[in-house]
Structures are given as C-alpha cells and as structure tokens.
Amino acid sequence: MTVPHHLFVCTSCRVSDEAREPRDRRAGARLFAHLVEQFAKWAKREGFVIVAYDCLSVCAHPCGVALRAPVKFTYGLSVLLLGFAILVRSTSGSGS
Numbered sequence: 589m590t591v592p593h594h595l596f597v598c599t600s601c602r603v604s605d606e607a608r609e610p611r612d613r614r615a616g617a618r619l620f621a622h623l624v625e626q627f628a629k630w631a632k633r634e635g636f637v638i639v640a641y642d643c644l645s646v647c648a649h650p651c652g653v654a655l656r657a658p659v660k661f662t663y664g665l666s667v668l669l670l671g672f673a674i675l676v677r678s679t680s681g682s683g684s
C-alpha cells in the first residue's frame with residue numbers, strides 16, 4: 589500500500605483586509621478551491637492528496653500550507669504562498 593503525500597491547506601487563512609465571513613471567500617478557502625481545481629488536471633495525481641485544514645498555526649502569515657511525505661520531514665509554509673493567495677484573489681474578481 590502506498591502512503592500518499594499530503595498537501596494541507598489552511599482554509600481559515602485570510603489576508604488582513606478580508607472579511608471573516610463568508611468563510612468560503614477567505615484567501616485560504618479560495619487557495620484550496622483553486623488547488624483542488626488545478627489538481628484535477630495534474631498528470632501525476634496518484635499518491636497525492638490535498639486536504640483542507642482549519643488552522644496550521646501560521647495565522648499571521650497567510651496562507652498556511654504544509655506538505656507531508658512518507659519518511660520525510662513535514663514542511664510548513666506560509667509567506668511563500670502569499671503569491672498564490674494574490675493569484676486566487678485576482679482570478680476571483682475581488683482583486684485590484
């Protein structure tokens with residue numbers, strides 16, 4: 589049995605000027621939705637899972653994600669993905 593790689597995405601993250609509600613409009617939720625949509629097009633999906641997560645404890649530096657792979661370190665990332673959040677924001681029509 590193959591243990592999958594996991595990409596955890598905090599769906600609670602929001603950039604400072606975003607409203608708390610509705611939660612599905614937060615940057616993290618939009619990032620998650622965008623990744624899931626793109627994931628469907630990835631050629632090498634097997635053994636990889638994208639998981640929504642409520643909080644990854646990097647709230648001050650959205651959007652939080654973590655990558656876990658079998659027999660490897662687990663990496664938590666945050667500021668690095670701010671660009672993705674901006675991308676998601678701009679493609680959602682709410683960006684400037």
Ligand code: FES
Nearest residue numbers: 598601644647652
């Ligand atoms: S709210 Fe996203 S890491 Fe805490």
